[in-house]
Amino acid sequence: MTQQLPRHAEVVVIGGGIVGSASAYFMAKSGVPVVLLERGPIGGEQSSRNWGFVRQQGRHPLELPLAIESNRLWLNLETELQADIEWSQGGNLALAFDEDRLDQYASWVEEVRDHGLETRLLTAEKTREVIPALKGKLAGAMYTPTDGHADPTKTTNAFSNAAAREGAIVISGCAVDEIITADSGISGVSTESGYIETKQVVCAAGAWSERLLRNIGLKLPQRLVRATVQRTTPVPPITQAGVWAGDISFRQRRDGRVILAGGGADHDLTLASLRDIRRFLPNFRQNRSLFRLHLGRPLLRDIVDVVGIGARSQHPFRIHFALPTEPNRRVAVRALEHFQKIFPSINDIQSEEQWAGVIDATPDAVPVIDAVDQPHGLIVATGFSGHGFAMGPIAGRLVSEMIFDGTPSLSLEGFRLDRFTEGALAEPRSVL
Numbered sequence: 062m063t064q065q066l067p068r069h070a071e072v073v074v075i076g077g078g079i080v081g082s083a084s085a086y087f088m089a090k091s092g093v094p095v096v097l098l099e100r101g102p103i104g105g106e107q108s109s110r111n112w113g114f115v116r117q118q119g120r121h122p123l124e125l126p127l128a129i130e131s132n133r134l135w136l137n138l139e140t141e142l143q144a145d146i147e148w149s150q151g152g153n154l155a156l157a158f159d160e161d162r163l164d165q166y167a168s169w170v171e172e173v174r175d176h177g178l179e180t181r182l183l184t185a186e187k188t189r190e191v192i193p194a195l196k197g198k199l200a201g202a203m204y205t206p207t208d209g210h211a212d213p214t215k216t217t218n219a220f221s222n223a224a225a226r227e228g229a230i231v232i233s234g235c236a237v238d239e240i241i242t243a244d245s246g247i248s249g250v251s252t253e254s255g256y257i258e259t260k261q262v263v264c265a266a267g268a269w270s271e272r273l274l275r276n277i278g279l280k281l282p283q284r285l286v287r288a289t290v291q292r293t294t295p296v297p298p299i300t301q302a303g304v305w306a307g308d309i310s311f312r313q314r315r316d317g318r319v320i321l322a323g324g325g326a327d328h329d330l331t332l333a334s335l336r337d338i339r340r341f342l343p344n345f346r347q348n349r350s351l352f353r354l355h356l357g358r359p360l361l362r363d364i365v366d367v368v369g370i371g372a373r374s375q376h377p378f379r380i381h382f383a384l385p386t387e388p389n390r391r392v393a394v395r396a397l398e399h400f401q402k403i404f405p406s407i408n409d410i411q412s413e414e415q416w417a418g419v420i421d422a423t424p425d426a427v428p429v430i431d432a433v434d435q436p437h438g439l440i441v442a443t444g445f446s447g448h449g450f451a452m453g454p455i456a457g458r459l460v461s462e463m464i465f466d467g468t469p470s471l472s473l474e475g476f477r478l479d480r481f482t483e484g485a486l487a488e489p490r491s492v493l
């Protein structure tokens with residue numbers, strides 16, 4: 062839905078991914094006049110390219126209260142947003158092919174015991190009851206029956222449509238070029254279609270947040286991780302659970318098609334990630350086998366930008382300056398081979414479409430959800446590090462609570478932007 066750019070807004074949300082769209086929805090529902098600006102189509106980046114897992118299982122302990130509360134919102138989301146988002150509460154199943162992995166799962170279950178999550182370890186036999194077609198050696202699994210999955214594009218659009226129904230002005234195809242500050246606060250945003258006067262801005266710009274914030278003197282350590290996904294031809298029912306199976310992860314859609322991802326991700330080096338390389342090192346070391354480093358076009362573009370050549374250095378957020386979305390074809394082929402190996406009875410399956418999405422990750426793989434001190438009036442909700450689809454609804458509600466009465470209903474202490482400069486990072490965990 063695209064409307065006319067107003068001259069004034071109570072709140073401007075930058076970014077129409079799931080976080081920005083959910084923020085706009087909850088604000089509009091609370092009666093806050095809000096404008097949502099998206100440089101491309103709504104949900105055109107990560108929020109439509111992800112796997113669609115809505116997972117509490119395996120989350121960073123810091124994120125878990127938010128993931129649990131988000132899960133409660135997901136249960137009623139189709140009714141709340143008046144839309145079919147293909148929600149399926151089939152649980153999340155993390156397979157363990159050896160005892161070491163099962164021990165790791167047992168430690169996580171122990172670590173988060175007090176949160177009251179219904180996660181249990183399954184024997185190999187019980188695991189096969191959840192996923193009968195699975196063949197080969199198996200030690201067991203970790204299973205959270207309250208987890209689920211949904212369609213990413215439908216969900217993000219459902220949020221922005223519901224926001225518009227509640228009175229939000231939703232404008233796609235309109236990049237914010239700059240957040241304008243004055244007297245330690247915000248005075249407006251300049252966009253490719255004109256200027257909007259406002260005192261409150263929510264930065265939910267995903268992979269572009271680092272640059273937007275850098276332009277107003279804020280430091281957000283951010284790296285870009287390109288993850289490859291494919292959709293297969295329809296196959297007979299496998300399981301309703303979202304599944305982690307070592308080198309692959311998958312979920313089966315209602316139409317029988319499988320959304321399948323291969324192990325690891327491509328890490329496109331950028332000037333921003335190099336600038337903060339020290340902060341990212343612990344995570345790199347911990348997940349060394351998961352990352353393939355690339356010195357390619359994104360870094361070259363950054364350098365050209367710094368030198369100040371070309372239109373991109375003037376208007377970096379305009380839609381024709383896209384993120385790299387080339388899938389890693391080798392990863393996709395291997396993922397399908399691996400899938401066929403563990404499900405030998407499913408022999409008629411082909412790859413229908415492959416794509417990639419760029420994940421914005423922080424050094425501790427935990428997001429920033431913060432009303433920063435300066436400039437006053439700015440809320441940053443970004444850096445969801447591969448977890449933002451599941452967390453989108455609660456992130457949106459918390460942003461709305463911060464705007465509406467200044468106090469979020471859950472503690473956001475661990476999600477402050479300042480933690481990076483203060484060295485108060487959470488212990489890093491895996492990005493995916």
Ligand SMILES: Cc1cc2nc3c(=O)[nH]c(=O)nc-3n(C[C@H](O)[C@H](O)[C@H](O)COP(=O)(O)OP(=O)(O)OC[C@H]3O[C@@H](n4cnc5c(N)ncnc54)[C@H](O)[C@@H]3O)c2cc1C
Pocket residue numbers: 075076077078079080081098099100101102103104105106107108109110111112113114115116235236237238265266267268269270273288289290378417418419420442443444445446447448449450451452
């Ligand atoms: C392959 C892949 C698999 C994933 N799997 C999962 C999963 O299974 N479960 C899960 O929970 N998460 C998953 N994620 C992560 C999840 O998709 C993201 O964390 C989430 O979508 C982040 O939402 P967002 O709104 O913060 O960012 P985005 O969806 O990236 O939205 C940001 C938006 O801001 C817009 N924008 C940026 N700058 C400007 C500007 N200057 N002006 C106007 N608009 C601007 C962009 O165009 C973009 O649409 C996955 C991600 C990928 C890529």
